[in-house]
Amino acid sequence: MQHLDIVPRQTLKNIKPYSPGKPIWEVERELGLTRVIKLASNENPLGPSPKAVEAIKNSIPELHRYPDAGAKLASAAIASQLDLKPGQLIVTNGGDELISLVSEAFLEADDEIVIPAPSFSEYEFGAYLMGARTVPVPLTADFRYDVDAMLAAVTPRTKLMYICSPNNPTGTYLPEAGLRRILDTIPKHILVVIDSAYSYFASADDYSSGLEFVRAGYPVIVLQTFSKIFGLAGIRIGFGAAPESVIRTILKVKEPFNVNALAQAAASAAITDDEHVQASVQVNEKGREQLYKGFRELGLAYTESMGNFVLVELGPDAQSIYEQLLARGIIVRYGGTWGLGGHVRISVGLPEENDTLLVNLRAILQEQKD
Incomplete structure (x- = not known):
């Protein structure tokens, strides 16, 4: 193969490609799963207007x-x-x-x-x-x-x-x-x-x-x-x-x-x-409270949010918990991207999606204790 001497701009040394949340199809294909819940990219769980x-x-x-x-x-x-x-x-x-x-x-x-x-x-x-x-x-x-x-x-x-x-x-x-x-x-x-x-x-x-x-x-x-x-x-x-x-x-x-x-x-x-906007706001407000309640019951610290996501502190095992959730078909966002290695960011989903997340998170935390 011919060696190329094309030199990129020096400033590109500072640039790291954006790392988006994994799409559902990719997780399904990689892990052989048939049902995946994506709570990683702050999308609207109600769908489009x-x-x-x-x-x-x-x-x-x-x-x-x-x-x-x-x-x-x-x-x-x-x-x-x-x-x-x-x-x-x-x-x-x-x-x-x-x-x-x-x-x-x-x-x-x-x-x-x-x-x-x-x-x-x-x-x-x-x-x-x-x-x-x-x-x-x-x-x-x-x-x-x-x-x-x-x-x-x-x-x-x-x-x-x-x-x-x-x-x-x-x-x-x-x-x-x-x-x-x-x-x-x-x-x-x-x-x-x-x-x-x-x-x-x-x-x-x-x-x-x-x-x-x-x-x-x-x-x-x-x-x-x-x-x-x-x-x-x-x-x-x-x-x-x-x-x-x-x-x-x-x-x-x-x-x-x-x-x-x-x-x-x-x-x-x-x-x-306006109808779709109001419905989306209501789903988000109820979903945030559902997640807050679940995190409190699990003894997890979180930051009250004005967005459609919640930053949760999981401590030194955050990346491992993120990976275990992923293996169970639940995609969240690991905080290492932002220098928050002890946190994950969780998008607010539909009530049943939030509940599935909390059930699996509880099981993972319990396994760690055992």
Whole structure:
């Protein structure tokens, strides 16, 4: 075989490929199982918005046409629902693409981004892609935001600050007062990215998705997705909401047909599906309480969550317990990805799925005692 001397960019040494949760079919094939429960990727256990499914069916005959490059119908539907202007929106191929686009639009080599830690790994990916540096700010011992520490991390090289609220993987959030303090304090040339992908699940009275700050003209971009509450993870669509000048800048680096036609049609319908949203919220709130109760009975520490997942502390045997659950056909997410080797993150499922998880977790813990 011929040796190749093609040299990749030096910054790629910093990049680790994203490690998603295992799909159901892969676990079934690897372990010879016929029934697998996936509680690893924070998906909506109710499935997709019925309005979105109908919109997809109606759009199939037009698949020979290119999608609308500007996603105008989807933008108009989102803007109407969220009291924004279409010009304040950019529709993207999931929230991940928005993070990459923001990085491409605003970061130069050796710029800095401030990120909470632990949090979503794609923030680092976007920075490293552009040769920028990440400045992680640890959450407190109980996984809360430390506003003073976030502000202290800002330097003359800071270009972006990420705030994930509710935060993945901890489920904790930054109260509105803390968010407002950050936005009123940091230099105005810093773009604050408020990742509120899980905002619909947040029930705290002092929670803010950040959209009111967009309406007020702050230098922020709010990231939201159709993958969670609307159940459209499989077709990849999300959006960013920001002042129109910020959106215009990001549009300069966007691919022309970045969001497929079925996703655009589905999002336009799903954003109006209040019935599905409310049903999903109710299932999640009941499911969280079901898991909390089960964890308490098992003597396990957990972090109360504003998302559709719960971070659970299992101690030094966490990875072994994760693997034993996997062998039993239950997929959860091991916390080693975030430097939380003693934890697993468990997505909220349907009542029977949550119960199956708890029954098997109890059996594994009992076997360890015996």
